[in-house]
Amino acid sequence: MTRLEASESITPQELRLATRNHGMPLEALAYDVTPVGLHYLLIHYDIPLVDAESWRLSVGGLVERQLELSLDDLRARPSVSQAVTMECAGNGRARLAPRPVSQPWLVEAVGTAEWTGTPLRPLLEEAGIGEGAVEVLFTGADRGVEGGQEQQFERSLPLEEALRDEVLLVYAVGGEPLPPQHGFPLRLVVPGWYGMTNVKWLERITVLDRPFGGYQNAWSYRMRQTPDDVGDPVSRMKPRALMVPPGVPVFATRERQADLGPHTITGRAWSGQGTIERVEVSEDGGASWHEAVLGPQASRWAWRAWSWEWRPAAPGDYELCCRASDSAGETQPLEAPWNLHGFANNEVQRVPVTVTQESA
Secondary structure (H helix, E strand, O other), X not given: OOHHHHOOOXXXXXXXXXXXXXXXXXXXXXXXXXXXXXXXXXXXXOOOOOOOXXXXXXXXXXXXXXXXXXXXXXXXXXXXXXXXXEEOXXXXXXXXXXXXXXXXXXXXXXXXXXXXXXXXXXXXXXXXXXXXXXXXXXXXXXXXXXXXXXXXXXXXXXXXXXXXXXXXXXXXEOOEEOOHHHOOOOEEEOOOEOHHHOOOOEEEEEEEOOOOOOHHHHHHOEEOOOOOOOOEEXXXXXXXXXXXXXXXXXXXXXXXXXXXXXXXXXXXXXXXXXXXXXXXXXXXXXXXXXXOEEEEEOOOOOOEEEEEEEOOOOOEEEEEEEEEEEOXXXXXXXXXXXXXXXXXXXXXXXXXXXXXXXXX
16 A cells, blocks of 8 residues: 555545646656646635736835836836746645645646746845845735635745845746736746745735744744644755656556666756755665766756666566755655645655556
């Protein structure tokens, strides 16, 4: 019995979430940049209907001058396009046992897009950051109830993170205006951080003189073992490698079948903590490992390609695994420690493959 089979059944509430959100099909790892329609998607509340003509972004709080900008104002500012890999903090949640009840991600909650926008830092400097500022709060237009609280989705960043040159206020993806589900007309993109940081439908930026105590910072996205734990905040993406499953799938189970010939196993690896230094692949469930060949990446903040030549010795059942190591000295674990919300589970991907003598 697998860890997933050992956990309780998927609830109707989780099914409702799963119909609103979607992961990236693993075969889309073949793309350097994920087609927008295949990029993973998580929507906390409802997709707000925003009129671009009347919409304004306000910048306030502990600043020397309040700013209000239209979409045209932002488009007129210096623009940057960069490929960024984004992963949901809950990716891998459904692999834990007992399974935390929420959006039931396996390993597909990821994607890489080319985002276009204007850097955040010059805008904050134009507003004039006041003395004693410690955080920057980002407020989206989406509203809902979570933790018994009606709220807009809001997340804050430490000031030093918000002032990183690569943090963008994004109005386009893949050279086109943001689609509604990806945050039209404006969203935040914070390279290296898990997806919840990248606030969509952005309408307000507030410079704070104290840490933000709202739900999404103080409660939701924290690594805790029990409801009473304060927990550590979820921030940068841990290293992860994923492979394109070889062979062909069985429709209902997605189990893989492959022929006995040689196979080039390909995939992508990323980390928000540092650069990818090594990817290893196993054909025996992690008992032994073989180093993969690293390939290029579209940008510093995008996933890195890798490949490995697999020559199964005989027909039979195999379990392929892959794991990444980054420049911060962290390697993916064979099993990730459990936490209450199922965040940052970066245990190795496992792909059972039945090798047959004939072509699959």
